[in-house]
Each structure stands twice: as structure tokens, then as C-alpha cells.
Amino acid sequence: MSTATNPAAASTTPADAEALVRRAYYLAEGATLDADAFAALFTDDGIFRNVVGQESYEGDHLGDLVTFMGTLAPDVHRELHRVTATEDLVTVELTIEGTFAGPFPTPVGILEPTGAKFAIPTADFWHIEGGKIKEFNCYLGVSVMLAQMGIMPDFASAVAGQ
DSSP states (O other): OOTTTOGGGSOOOHHHHHHHHHHHHHHTSGGGOOHHHHHTTEEEEEEEEETTTTEEEEGGGTTHHHHHHHHHOTTOEEEEEEEEEOSSEEEEEEEEEEEOOSOEEETTEEEOOOOOEEEEEEEEEEEEETTEEEEEEEEEOHHHHHHHTTOOOOHHHHHHTO
């Protein structure tokens, strides 16, 4: 079957793969956030993993975390430091920046926004197939994010519960 009749067989150049990922970041920015367009960049069986948060998003939920970040920090911006691309993998070292201006749901209730600025170190791995995102694995520095937002772990309760 030729690539003309089978788009999945089409080869993706490193430049194409990088452009696709940069488009995904653009669609996840606070000023240009479009969760539906972000999700449309994925294959039908694509998956978005928030690895540190132990969450996975598929299908109609591919844009959920993008929407969450846009609500948490309407000015969310991703500063890309290093981007490396091959035909089927794009790796990115970045910082997610923003202002804690929206509610932050937790298992014990909602944390109200404080206006705190954050700059979260992050590493992203984008697997590309047929010109679309097959798998996106995001490794977000959650402990840094929480500390910058003024949310400190409760070690005393953890030790007392042993």
C-alpha cells in the first residue's frame, strides 16, 4: 500500500515531527489555548501521560490536562530550552511558567489561588507516528510546582501515621 493511500505509512522528517510538537505547545499556551485542536494532533489511539502524576488521558480526554493548566494558570507558558527530534521521537527540556490564579482541586478540597508565580522544570517525550502524536509522556517537577505555589507536604502527619 502506498503512502498516498495509507497516511500512517507516510514518513515524518525530524523537522515535521518538531513542527508538530511545537504546534501542540502553541495550542496549550494560555493566550492561544485550544484543547480540541491539541487533541486533534493525536492518533485515534493516542495517549497523553502525566507520568509523575500517574495519570493517563485518551480519546475525548486528551485535552483535559491542557484545560486544567489553563484554568490553574491562565497565563501558562512553556519555555522550551532544548528540543531534539528524530522521525518518530521529539524530546524537550522545558520550563512551564505561570501564575497560580485558578482553583487547584486536591483530594481534601479546593486550594484557592494565591497569585504565586511558578516555573516548573519539565521533560517531555513525544512519540510520533504517521505525522500525528501517538504517545506524549510528560515528566513534570511536581514537588517544585507545589513548593512554588506555597503548598508544602505534611511530613508530620505522614510520620505520625507510621
